[in-house]
Amino acid sequence: MDPINKTALRAAVLIHEQMASGKRQDASLYLPEYTWTNIQRLRRQIDRARRHGWHRAASRLNEDLATALDNSRRELENAFRALKSRSTERPVSSASDIYRDVLALHDEFEEVEIELDKHEISVTTDRIVLEDLNFGPFQVRLDWHCLGSMHAYRVVALDPHPAAKSDDVTHPHVQDEQLCEGEGRAAIRAALAECRLHDFFMLVSRLLHTYGRGAAFVELNDWSGVNCSDCGATMSPDDSYCCQRCGSELCNDCRQSCAGCEESHCSGCLSQCPECEMDFCRGCLEACPGCGRKICGGCMEDGLCPSCREEQSQEEKEEHDASEGARNEPVAPRA
Amino acid sequence: MHKVLYVNNDGGGFADFVEIAEGTTVQQFFAERVPNGRPQDYLIRVNRQPVAADQVLQEGDRVSVTPTKIEGALV
Numbered sequence: 001m002d003p004i005n006k007t008a009l010r011a012a013v014l015i016h017e018q019m020a021s022g023k024r025q026d027a028s029l030y031l032p033e034y035t036w037t038n039i040q041r042l043r044r045q046i047d048r049a050r051r052h053g054w055h056r057a058a059s060r061l062n063e064d065l066a067t068a069l070d071n072s073r074r075e076l077e078n079a080f081r082a083l084k085s086r087s088t089e090r091p092v093s094s095a096s097d098i099y100r101d102v103l104a105l106h107d108e109f110e111e112v113e114i115e116l117d118k119h120e121i122s123v124t125t126d127r128i129v130l131e132d133l134n135f136g137p138f139q140v141r142l143d144w145h146c147l148g149s150m151h152a153y154r155v156v157a158l159d160p161h162p163a164a165k166s167d168d169v170t171h172p173h174v175q176d177e178q179l180c181e182g183e184g185r186a187a188i189r190a191a192l193a194e195c196r197l198h199d200f201f202m203l204v205s206r207l208l209h210t211y212g213r214g215a216a217f218v219e220l221n222d223w224s225g226v227n228c229s230d231c232g233a234t235m236s237p238d239d240s241y242c243c244q245r246c247g248s249e250l251c252n253d254c255r256q257s258c259a260g261c262e263e264s265h266c267s268g269c270l271s272q273c274p275e276c277e278m279d280f281c282r283g284c285l286e287a288c289p290g291c292g293r294k295i296c297g298g299c300m301e302d303g304l305c306p307s308c309r310e311e312q313s314q315e316e317k318e319e320h321d322a323s324e325g326a327r328n329e330p331v332a333p334r335a
Numbered sequence: 336m337h338k339v340l341y342v343n344n345d346g347g348g349f350a351d352f353v354e355i356a357e358g359t360t361v362q363q364f365f366a367e368r369v370p371n372g373r374p375q376d377y378l379i380r381v382n383r384q385p386v387a388a389d390q391v392l393q394e395g396d397r398v399s400v401t402p403t404k405i406e407g408a409l410v
Contacts (some may be wrong), residue, residue, distance in 0.1 A: 030347045034408055074371075078346030104383035173407025187348025198383050199344055202401050212406030271351030312402070 003178070005103070011114045011121060012099035015144045019195050020095070030186030032075035036128040038215065039068045052249050064214065078186075084210065101198040108202060119145045123201050124158065128171065130211040131220050135161050135171050140204050147192055155179045155204065163218035164225045164235060171208060172216035172223075179204060182212055230254035230267050245269040245281060260284030260296060275299035275306055339392055341368065342399035345377075355392060362388040369400060376403055 042065040050057035093101070102121065105112045111124035122141040127134065136159030146152040154177040157170035166175075173180045181188050184207045191200040211220060221227070225234040229248035241255040242248070243266040255264045258281040259273075270279040273296040285294040290308030301309040338355055338390055342350040355364060361381060374388070378401040381390065392398065 011349060032346075038408070075346040078343065078349070107384065180407045182406050184405040184407070186346060187344045187405075191344070191350035194350060196342065196350065198380075199342055199348075199399055201399065202338055202378065202399075203405065205346075206401060206403060207405045207407050209405040210406050212408055215406065215408040228408070335343075 007114045007116065008102040009099055010116060011144075012102055014093035014116070014119070015121075015147075015195060015197075016093070018144050018147060023263055026150045030075070030189070031079055032072045032326065034182055034185065035068055035072040035075055039065065039072060041234065042068055042214075046245050049247075052247070055248060072276055075186075089308050093197075098195055098197060099273075101196065104198050108198075109205070118144055120196070123205075125205050125208055128208050130172065130209075133161075133220055133223055138171070138174075138208055140201055142197070142200070147195065150179065152192055153179075153204070155208070163223050165218060165222070172218060172220060173207065175217045179207060180217070182215060228254050243269055258284055260298075271301055336398055337392060337394045339364075339395065340397040343368070343410065344399060344401040345372075359384055359392050360388065361390050361392065361398070364398060365400065370371075377401060378403060393402070 016258050029161050042061055044153055046061045046065065048060050049061060050108055067213065101311055102112070106122055109123040110126055113122045114120075115122075115285055120141050120143050125138045125140070127137050129135070130168075136157060139156045139158055140153060142153040143157060144152075156173050156177055157172070157174070158217070160167075163169040169175050170177075171179075172180075173182065184203050188200060191197075191203060191215045213219065222237055224238045226237045226249045228240070228251035229243070230250060231254050233251050233253075233292065235251050237249075239252065240249045241252065241264045243250060244263040245265055246269055248266050250264065250266055254267065256267065256279055257263065258265055258270060259278040260280050261284055265281050271285060271294065272278070273280055274293060275295050276299050278296065280296050285296055286300060286304035287294050288300070290304050290311070294304055295305050299306060304312060336354045336360070338352050338354055340350060341353045342348075345410060351401070353368075359367075360372045362374070365372070365379060369377065378399075379386070380401075381392065382397050383399070
């Protein structure tokens, strides 16, 4: 038996002893609380997007909501099946199961390390790349003395590429070496409670390879700062402005204020009043009932644009002149 | 009938012994257990090893199904 196998066997025996010492905990029944929270959050975001007239955002959020509802349905089904299975025989990892788990980790991960003195077993993932952003490899370190606790493991960035806004965030779902497990929470807790180490490390690895948009410590779009939607420049999120119409992020140079309501807007959401040539948001421009041109309220005269107003005045004058002319015409004497 | 250990790492993450008909392949087992899933969206392992879809499951096998994409979160 080679040295790594001896170490793996020793670790398996120690882990099994730890489990057998009464510290093992059954995984609590998982209910889709996270997914439900996500559903409620999405519903609020959709309502907000609709109130602001952000139709594209509302449409995208609707798709996310459909996915979240489907996830919730699936998780409820799993919870039902898990509850039903409790009345039957439950598998418990034996020392040989744990040993086989440890050996199999070598087939899945680039590096597996066992430190008996630190009671830790760790695996190293491949380089994590999410939407073309490189986060480098991660080491997942499990302390088998803490198997029953919430912080039994740490996720350590080996070649950190942290978010611009926080060095502690090394992955969209990792902060201070703690992974926010989201959809994987129940499965990870169950794997730890039953000491299924192979499943545990696989689950954490898959989480690290997945980006949950809209539920990250720092979103990928904001990882290196925030990009201005007008000029594309990157800036700190604290220095950005939000277009009040479409919600896009803007830098200070590209932020433009509506000459009417004075709120910040991007260039795409402002239009020039053809009369005064100042920039206004759509809410501050009115269509002239005469010609349909959109002009600002300040340029409206008696509810019409200046051209239509002038035309109307001219017509009124001509009518007036005509009626005056008719009145001044000599009246033929009665016969 | 055979008895295999089925580890479902999707959602609840439960592990349970289930009975299957003799001659059941990995592909058939997956289709039966994850009816709405596509095999390419899961890591399917038998006795902790990747296997061919047409491999016939044996008594006492350990079959694990792990989604390739699992979203983390803030909560």
